Every structure is written in C-alpha cells, then in structure tokens.
Amino acid sequence: MQEPQQLQIFKFGGASVKDAAAIRNLSSIVRAHGQPGPLLVVVSAMGKTTNALEAIYQLAHTGQEYTPQLALLRDFHLGVATELGVSDEAAGTPALAELLEQLHDRLATLLPGDFDKQYDQVVSFGELLATRIVARALQAQWLDCRPLIRTDHTWREGRVDWATTERNLRATLPGQLQHGPIVTQGFLGGTAGGHTTTLGREGSDYTAAILAYCLGAASVTIWKDVAGLLNADPKFFADTVRYPEISYQETIEMAYYGASVIHPKTIKPLAVRGIPLLVKSFVDPTAEGTRIHDCRHGLLVPAFIRKTGQCLISFESKDLTFISEENLEVIFGALAQVRLKIHLMQNSAISFSVCTDFSAYRLEKLLSALREQFTIHYNTGLELYTIKNYDAASIQRLTDSRELLLEQRSRQTFQFVCRGGVNEFVK
Ligand code: ASP
Ligand code: MG
Secondary structure (H helix, E strand, O other): OOOOOOOEEEEEOHHHHOOHHHHHHHHHHHHHHOOOOOEEEEEOOOOOHHHHHHHHHHHHHOOOOOHHHHHHHHHHHHHHHHHHOOOOOOOOOOOHHHHHHHHHHHHHOOOOOOHHHHHHHHHOHHHHHHHHHHHHHHOOEEEOOOOOOEEOOOOOOOOEOHHHHHHHHHHHHHHHHOOOOEEEEOOEEEOOOOOEEEOOOOOHHHHHHHHHHHHOOOEEEEEEOOOOOEOOOOOOEOOOOEOOEEEHHHHHHHHHHOOOOOOHHHHHHHHHOOOOEEEEEOOOOOOOOEEEEOOOOOOOOOEEEEEEEEEEEEEEEOOOOOOOHHHHHHHHHHHHHOOOOEEEEEEOOOEEEEEEEOOHHHHHHHHHHHOOOEEEEEEEEEEEEEEEOOOHHHHHHHHOOOOEEEEEEOOOEEEEEEEOOOOOOEO
C-alpha cells in the first residue's frame, strides 16, 4: 500500500461555495495554496442548501406541496453551473441533471414513517450537487464518499466504523490521488447495506478529520469566513482576538462549551494521529490563520462562548428532605431517557438545578416522568455564557449588565446562566 506522504486536505463549508463567485474564489485558493502533492477537497452543501432541503423534506414527508421550493433549488444549482461554464459531461460522474432527477424521485416516493432514515436519503443531495459543480469547476476528480466512509444505522448522526473506513480509503484513494486532486462530500457516510447516512449538522469538518486520520494526511485546512480561531463569535462580541496557535485540548474544550467554529468531533481523530488543523480565511487566504496542534502555550486570552435557547430546570424533593444520591440517580436517568444534555448543574440542600437546551417536547416528557416525585420549576429563553481562561476584567465585562440566575467557577472556567432575548452586541 502506498502512503500519500504529503497529502493535504482542504475543507470548504457552505459559505465558501455559496455562489459562482465563491466557487471561483475556491478555485483560486486551490491553485495558489494546494501544493503540488496530493490534495483532497471536502465540500459542504452550497450556502443554505441543507436548510432548504430540510424544509422541502419536511413538507414532502407531511404530504404538503414542495414543488416551488424544489424548483428554486434546482434552478439555483443549474444557474451556478451555467455561470461557471462547467459542462455536465464527465466520465464516471453523474450529471447534475441526473442528480436532480434522483432527488426529485426520492421526494416523490417517500414512505410514511422512517423520518430520520429518509431524511438522510434526501438531505444528502446538498453535498452531492455541490461537489458535482465544484469538481467540474476545478477539473478535478469527483468521489462519492458514501461507499467508503462506513457508518452504522444511526440516521442523522451516523457513527463511524473506523476499521472498515480506513481499509476502504487506503485501498482506493492513494492510487486515485496520483491522477490529480479529488473533490468529495462532507457530512455523508453510508451503511453496509448501501444506504446514505449523515454525520450530524455541520459535520463536514468531521469528514475532513475522518479522511485525514484514515489516510495519514500531513494537514487539514478549514477555509472559513473568519480570520482563524477567535476568542469569541464576532457576530456577538466586539474586539475579538485570533489565536495564532492553540492546542488540541483547548480547542476540544471550547467546542464542548459551545464555540461553533469547529464541529466538536473533529479534533479527536486529528489529535490521535498528530495531524495539525489549520483554520484560515477564504477572504484573505494569505493571512496566517490559526494552527491547532500539539503545542504548549502560556496564558491564553479569555474565550467567550455563548449558548442561546437554554432552559434552567430545578428539582426539589417534595418532603423537603435532602437531595440524595438516590434522588440524583432518578433525575439523571430521566434526563438521559429524554436525551436532554446537561450543560451546567448545581446542587443545594433541597434542590438540584440543571441547564439544558430547551426543547418543549423533551421537557414535557421529563416533567411527566418526574412530577410525582419532585417539585419542578423551570425557566426558558435563557443564555449560558462560558468564559474560558477568565480573569476579573472578562467576568466584569459580561456580568455587569446582567442578572445572573446561576453561576459557577472552576480554576479555568467561569459560567453563568442569565435571561436572554436581548441580542445586544457585547462591547
Ligand atoms: N451541509 C451540512 C450542514 O449544513 C454539513 C456542513 O455544512 O458541515 O449542516
Ligand atoms: Mg453548513
């Protein structure tokens, strides 16, 4: 077996392929920054296509009219292909028109039930269409990743079978990469039975990491609309700072607390094989960006992470006895049962509180499971802020104008829950 020694993997998300101009920019990045060695390009669905496909699928599955939305989606893709002047003919590659036809047929033949399974068979077309266009624009090879990236049947969150995937990829890609760059889909996988799976929303970063891990890539570069890994989301915070380099560990923790810049599952496979992850700007491709790798650094600038749509639930024992291990076991069991993830928790003598994402459906199920045993109060419409590597000034900056419903501090992390709704820009 041949090891593609200097393999580079580039990942381009929806924003970097949102229209013909964006795809031209992608082509110039690949020309200027894809070194002469082997290059694998992972592409997400164009712009907001995945959301559009979700909406179309929802309509189709509930027996409602979806043809106008589907026509828009088709015209959009055909329009971009025409604007780029890419031909629809290429050996071994399905034509764009053929893919659109397949999507049309899938929607027309949905069966009742099996919502999540059929979701994957439909929503996956976003990546299939995008890669078809980008591969032609780059005059690169188009690769269907679904027979190679093997997952189980966990629809919409496929779990990777690493051994099979590694074997598949190593048997196929090194040879193909010798013939020039390859473009493949992010976000997709396939079951042993040949059904399509998806890896969870925003999962294309994870695909790049899976490919890098299995093929022993030299690096992964994620091209984004921001200058690199920043200490806060510039949509909500003023004066953001870029980390020039940062460790895998720090990045995993930030993703865990809800920083949305990189899909949380991405880092581990790269860390295991020591593959550096570069986050760079597709707007300013020569700028330095961020290097995520095995490094030691001194004190980092505090990171601000904001999670919206939170809910604070508190449980009191009805007989005013202490919250005991037995009570906690019941509460944790019920939370796991309804699949509510705890983002923060706090215990006092007679009450126990958790902060979770708000889901009316899951909360209702939780209440009916525990109402008999506990008095339960909850608040919705909340926000959870995490300051990682905090100092006094960073705490003051966020807490000054807010009423804190719950707060918690560890050596490196300060977190609090407060009322949301005010979408103000934090100065
Ligand atoms: N297109 C998919 C999504 O929007 C995957 C991705 O963008 O990473 O969720
Ligand atoms: Mg996306």
